[in-house]
Amino acid sequence: MSGAEPAAPTEADGLPLWVAVETPQHSGLTGPLAYRADRIWPPGTLLRVPLGRRDVLGVVWDPERVDEEPPDPATWREAGAVFDALPPLPASWCALVDFAARYYQRGTGELALAVLPPELRKLEPAGLAQRLARLRKREATARARAAQALPLVQRPEPGADQAAALAAFEAACGEARPKPQLLYGVTGSGKTEVYLRAAESVLARGRQALVLVPEINLTPQLEQRFAERFPGRRVLALHSGLTPVQRLRHWLLALLGEADIVLGTRMAVFAPLPRLGLIVVDEEHDPSYKQQEGARYSARDLAVWRGHAEGVPVMLGSATPSLESWQRALDGRYQRLDLQARIGGGPLPRVRLFDMGVLPREPGGQGPLLAPRVLDSLRERLERGEQSLIFLNRRGYAPVLHCADCGWKSGCPHCSAWRVFHKGERTLRCHHCGFTERVPRACPDCGNQDIAPIGRGTERLEEQLAPLLPGARIGRLDADTARGKGELERRLAEVHAGEVDVLVGTQMVTKGHDFRRISLVVALNPDSALFASDFRAPERLFALLMQAGGRAGRDAAAATPPEMWVQTWHPTHPLYQALKRHDHGAFAADQLDERRGAGLPPFSHLALLRAEARDVDIAAAWLEGAAAAARALPVAEGVMLYPPVPPPVSRVAGIERLQMLVEAASRPRLQALLAQWVPQLQALKARHRGLTRWAIDVDPLGI
Template sequence: MRLVQVALDLPVPRLFDYRLEGAGDPAGRLVKVPFGSSGKPSKIGVVVGEIAHSDQPVERLKTAEPVATLPVLPQEWLELCRFCAQYYHHPLGQVMAFALPPLMRRGKRPREPKPKVGAGKTASPAGYDPTADQQAAIDAIGGATGFATFLLHGVTGSGKTEVYLRAIEAVLAKGGQALMLVPEIALTPQLEGRVRDRFPAARIVAAHSGVSDAARARAFLAALTGEADIVLGTRLAVFMPLPRLGLIVVDEEHDASFKQQEGLRYSARDVAIWRARLRNVPIVLGSATPSLETFYHAMSGRYTLLALPERAFAAAELPTVVTVDTRKQTLQDGLSQELIEALSVRLHRREQSLVFLNRRGYAPVLACPACGWISRCRRCAANLVLHLADRRLRCHHCGLEAPIPRACPDCGNLDIQPFGRGTQRLEERLATLFPDARILRIDRDSADSPKKWQTLLAAIHGGEADILVGTQMLAKGHDFPNLTLVGVVGADAALFAADFRAPERLFAQLMQVGGRCGRHRLPGEVLIQTEYPDHPLYQALIGHDYVSFARQQLDERQAAGFPPFSHQAILRAEAHALDDALAFLKDAVSRAPSLADVTLYDPVPMRLFRLKSRERAQVLIESTSRPRLHAFLDAWLTTLYGFKAPRDLRWHLDVDPAEY
């Protein structure tokens, strides 16, 4: 009988002592343990190691029972979880529970038979020779003998995916495994199909929230046992155990969806970099618009920059970007005369167009011009969006729905009106302007399931649509050969957002969506409607000049002391009353340790201060030294976990926050 420590899925930063029978190293075993008073159901935990002594008398310790149907988790997986628990200051048991598939965290093994494995690892030919720039990138990645971080900065259509596939091919040829992360579930099926076509004899498993619990557990076990050759998935795939790991790829590394915003608030990109360093393997970060932090590291020499400045197909040139000055125009539901004429030209040529508006629904708000009533969400500090197609008002934050009122609820006025516009309203106006055109709207409402999404994509590729009306779902990862025009509506709002990352995200979004057109033999054009045509951001877009835009943004951030020139964390609290959340944070600040080069700002309500009937506030912590910031957080959290907060209050820490 040995003494071991077990990590349990509990919101406390401690391990629990148990007795365990059996020989061998117990670390990594999944065990079923009694917890709490008798009669309560047992919990599934992970043994993190053996101990010589316990603070409790040995005779009082309960016995852990190994889950014999599940394999032992490898040491590298345990180290990865420990790193996340330490860096993101999150309880280790909750990190491990998050990293495990739902079936395994319940102590179960999937019953479905394993898919058949191919007989070899021979790759199918690419079909074309790489460009000189692509070949230089492939050679650099293949020549890495250990840990190295590469930034593959390529314009849209430059063939970054081909570089990934050739690098993976080299790893498979050596008997290794590859991990490829993508930002969106919507991109996974398309990329998975391309990877399967390229590597028909390799076993490829997908890991994302769209697969079933059984499929995710099977993928986890296949990766753990080394049967899987390629793991392809979204941010949660970074926790897949891979004993023969030889390469990590993070596609669209700038994408905000790599940052988890609930529970364990981790950055999959950053965790992937740490994991590559732990396993001493190369990692490739790919993007046409790298995050400013990544670009800064490449410029400072910490990362190796690999540039793809031209499109992979010689006949495909970058699209022409034009700003349309809307200050002296009367728009037709947000559409300028120039954009309407450009759409008409493409219809005449039988080419496809995309009108991009990153706001779904019919209108952002329904309002009464008589008394000023607007359709607010009673659960959130946000408006209910008008969805005319469904005859509903809907909150895009909490999902609350309500019928459209026949009259103003406050004054009875019958003339309540929609203000602003969404994709549904644009679709309606375009149908009026072009009655013979086949118009297809693509947003979270029309593509609310993987099956619908695939049906819509098939219709686009099959030439069954003339004009696409879409949100950011169409902004990246798609290749539509007949798309030659992109019109951007409503982009100006992000120029003056309070979030210092808003310009970076807007630039990335517009460059990505503009890159959907002109990718083959037909020339592309991007029309950006704006009241600020001379803004430096738009001028950089016209010149396809990410580098000058990035340098200008980095200069501004350095002057303001923003990341990457500082390091940040946010302590957030939420309660039924905002005063309770603010009082908790003020008390926390008053008990914070004093440490040089660490600044605590005053507690303030969050911008979206009410979400799902909970009031939210936060405190920003900042330092120019990452080690000092984490030393401060370690000491502070020891105090915070001892707080006796109101019963309904919840708090969490967000390290390297992406949202404010």
């Protein structure tokens, strides 16, 4: 009878097994599904199950974590083959996935399957069992060989600040629920040595360490440091740059407890570690820890949650902590550990500001490439055989091509953005949708053959430096030059070997690299972020410039004091004045005062609802309907919904984008609204034909 309660399952029906699978987004199914099994497998067990017409990978889920009752047994389908050669995923892993799915408003199966190695989906239980047998045999042989001749490892003596930080870490290890520790250390102060000794401490107790880095290009050098310090220990990486087979092998070693130390990017926060004893988040302020597609999770925040849930210490390291972490340290929720001296007593670079407003402008309104005093500093370093770094956070030759006769510019036909001129490839490329065309011989609108580049990217900067610094060996490192396999490592090796005199690069060269020979850093054209609409733009700029300056003077024995030049049109701006003093505390206090007055994070909590459609009116109508649905909910009291607005790039690949900001004074109030509101949004989509997709972003980085 319609509306009748399903009959309670009997023994004849089989046993209900809840399984997390990746269900289609349009299905509206977000939780685990019920299957029929002849026995109840432990939560975390991997198995194959039918879904529609497909056979898919699933994870047995704890029924206590499932909100709904089992459906009518008549609707159950038979569970398939079980991966019984593999131990179940730890209960702590399932709890982490369950929390992340609820907090970031994603399906449990969607998130669980997204963070598993893709290669697992292709395997049957018998095939995985064979791989595991070979893997265990190979690992046993490798460990036996490593144990035969372990080299003596020389460890530097910790400084006073490092020793104090390590003592605080050891004290935290004895606590049932240790506070996260914010390791606030200036660039070159030896944060990595603290990580190494903390890892050594937990390894001695038979535990595993998880170390997160913001970007793939930082993984190899850190992996080498850990491997050198811990010979005979299994140190491995987890990131998207691995081949599918490598990623599966490393993931299996982590789950089996064979990996002692796992280093990785944001995805590694979900590494299944049965003996976890330490989590390190290096450069914790970095925006790369926030996933920007699919389940938009923050690996840093999940690391803190995981540490609390599993009772293990979490160490967040940065020279420029995020304002959220800084405020939590001020509130006493985090323990702050300061490293305020560079290793060896070396000085921080002297920051000098050059006012570009005093120089005459070139044709086209641009200032000169390098101010005379900055150019003199570069030449002096060259004469002394020292290296310099020039930081320009814009790749390509020029941001746009322009026709002076008719005003044509190289816009992207599919996006509300310019196509960037890449001279070496003779292409115009959109960095948003990837649309690429050859550079036209003449203006497409009026036929004028004199079309010229406007602005400057790293490719043009490299070209223009050559005549200014004759004889200098100029290298460039950005996403274009590091694209090929092994190119990043090769170019970094050239810098470390002293084969480059002047390194030109984007932000990828400013983070974490230990360039021992660089004594001068020059930052070009950083002003655009000062007046951006995104309230986090000044914070990101300050961190980026502090990190860039920190590449200079890392060798305390160098004879020449390190220096940083910033070419700016606004030298009196408070951000630059704090930068001159290396005063993160003053900058943070100023920014936090502004945010407190404006009711912005960390003093409020945000979510962004994004809508995409080929017609902007369809996206707007859907968002307005979503807002009306939210306001009708009783839990909407105290939650502010702002009118829909376009993001900075409002059209990408022919799709119009709008977003609506949701703000609440408390996190529980925002989560209560989202939990009731998000399930309604899929049904709302069905009533607005033409909506391409929608997404909710909890704790967005940019608005």
